[in-house]
Amino acid sequence: xxxxxxxxxxxxxxxxxxxxxxxxxxxxxxxxxxxxxxxxxxxxxxxxxxxxxxxxxxxxxxxxxxxxxxxxxxxxxxxxxxxxxxxxxxxxxxxxxxxxxxxxxxxxxxxxxxxxxxxxxxxxxxxxxxxxxxxxxxxxxxxxxxxxxxxxxxxxxxxxxxxxxxxxxxxxxxxxxxxxxxxxxxxxxxxxxxxxxxxxxxxxxxxxxxxxxxxxxxxxxxxxxxxxxxxxxxxxxxxxxxxxxxxxxxxxxxxxxxxxxxxxxxxxxxxxxxxxxxxxxxxxxxxxxxxxxxxxxxxxxxxxxxxxxxxxxxxxxxxxxxxxxx
Numbered sequence: 001x002x003x004x005x006x007x008x009x010x011x012x013x014x015x016x017x018x019x020x021x022x023x024x025x026x027x028x029x030x031x032x033x034x035x036x037x038x039x040x041x042x043x044x045x046x047x048x049x050x051x052x053x054x055x056x057x058x059x060x061x062x063x064x065x066x067x068x069x070x071x072x073x074x075x076x077x078x079x080x081x082x083x084x085x086x087x088x089x090x091x092x093x094x095x096x097x098x099x100x101x102x103x104x105x106x107x108x109x110x111x112x113x114x115x116x117x118x119x120x121x122x123x124x125x126x127x128x129x130x131x132x133x134x135x136x137x138x139x140x141x142x143x144x145x146x147x148x149x150x151x152x153x154x155x156x157x158x159x160x161x162x163x164x165x166x167x168x169x170x171x172x173x174x175x176x177x178x179x180x181x182x183x184x185x186x187x188x189x190x191x192x193x194x195x196x197x198x199x200x201x202x203x204x205x206x207x208x209x210x211x212x213x214x215x216x217x218x219x220x221x222x223x224x225x226x227x228x229x230x231x232x233x234x235x236x237x238x239x240x241x242x243x244x245x246x247x248x249x250x251x252x253x254x255x256x257x258x259x260x261x262x263x264x265x266x267x268x269x270x271x272x273x274x275x276x277x278x279x280x281x282x283x284x285x286x287x288x289x290x291x292x293x294x295x296x297x298x299x300x301x302x303x304x305x306x307x308x309x310x311x312x313x314x315x316x317x318x319x320x321x322x323x324x325x326x
Contacts, residue, residue: 002326003096004306007058009049012310015061017303023100025073030106032087032099036300037324038064038119039309040151041215041238046092047310053268055091061306062094066109066118076103084109088122088281090267095306097326104274107281110289117288120295120321123155124284126237126267130213131159133280134235134265140210142166144200144227147215148185149176151321152237154296156213157184162292168203170196172316179319183296200227208232216241222251225260233261296320 001022006014025031043061045051069083079085087094089105109118131140145156148169160167161184169185171177177188187203189196201208208229214221218241228234244251252260270277287293298320301309305324312318 001097002303003060004062004303005058005060005095006047009047009057012047012307012314014047015307015310017306020096022098025071025076025100027074028076029073029100029102030069030076030079030085031071031073032065032067032085032101032106033070034065034094034097034099034326035067035084035115036065036119037062037094037303037326038122038151039313039318039322039324040064040123041240041313042090043095044310044313053090055093060093060095062092062096063090064088064119064122065094065099066115067099069106070098073100079103079106079108084111084113084115084118086118086121086285088125095303095324097303107285109285112291113285113288116297116300116323117295119323120151120155120297121281121284121288123151123295123321124159124288124293125281126152127155127159128280128284129267129270130156130235130237130265131163131211133269133276134237134263135211135233138211138231138233140165142168142204142209142211142229144168144170144209144212145185146170146191146213147172147240148180148188149319150316151295151318152215153180154183154320158293158295162287168200168209176319179296183320197224197227204229211235213237215239217244218242219245222246222248225251225255225262228258228260230258231260232258233263236262236264237266298322300325302326 086107149171166186168187169180170189170191212234215238217239221244300323303326
């Protein structure tokens with residue numbers, strides 16, 4: 001089979017298309033033939049060697065794929081050959097024509113779910129966890145999403161839109177701002193040429209946003225706390241622009257009159273709570289099956305163009321979800 005593998009960490013140039021034996025499913029595993037493979041920021045983190053949960057080298061990249069069950073390993077029940085499924089796991093391995101994976105990583109898909117769209121389901125799973133678990137207790141009327149044009153940002157927009165929550169989307173170019181406005185953001189902010197805090201405060205009539213989802217953070221993150229409403233919360237689910245220069249707790253104490261909260265979230269919070277992870281996954285798949293979500297697909301590229309996919313990822317060119325086709 002063809003697979004995209006790395007033997008060293010670095011830029012897109014470290015990715016090689018290799019021929020590997022098609023794996024055999026072991027006990028408690030199924031063999032899945034890929035129909036679509038998702039590209040996302042965790043793939044960049046793994047390729048760069050900065051992912052905290054990276055497997056040993058050499059490794060196949062990728063955390064999400066959809067396809068059909070090709071074969072069942074010993075002891076597997078409740079699944080059948082030919083069944084459409086999603087595979088989602090954070091240890092890599094998905095950039096391949098076939099995956100032999102534990103059944104714990106496999107979610108059956110209704111026939112109504114498009115398999116290309118299905119590789120965006122993990123983004124919606126994280127968005128669901130951000131909104132309903134990480135930010136539980138917050139009655140969000142208005143949410144700000146930083147870096148809103150990517151796969152995660154658009155999933156948050158779509159989920160919030162389905163719940164009647166106003167979305168302010170932040171993006172770095174006029175093109176991306178136009179894209180998220182067309183996709184469903186209530187308001188947009190180009191944070192490269194607008195004062196983010198002042199504009200968000202203006203758009204909320206001076207109140208501020210109830211929730212801010214931030215995958216960038218960056219040196220001036222503490223200043224952005226001023227866009228939060230009283231009892232508001234900022235949720236970090238990455239720190240792609242680096243860490244704050246100012247001491248965070250001191251900044252929060254300086255704003256004690258607003259009683260703000262900051263949470264760092266990772267899906268690994270559910271590593272020891274598989275039943276909760278499954279409940280979230282099933283809820284998201286159910287809403288996909290009901291047609292409630294419409295993920296934005298940026299493009300579909302052949303697996304052989306995986307280096308080009310990662311060049312786009314690094315250049316932050318992707319708007320929506322980028323899909324690889326084996």
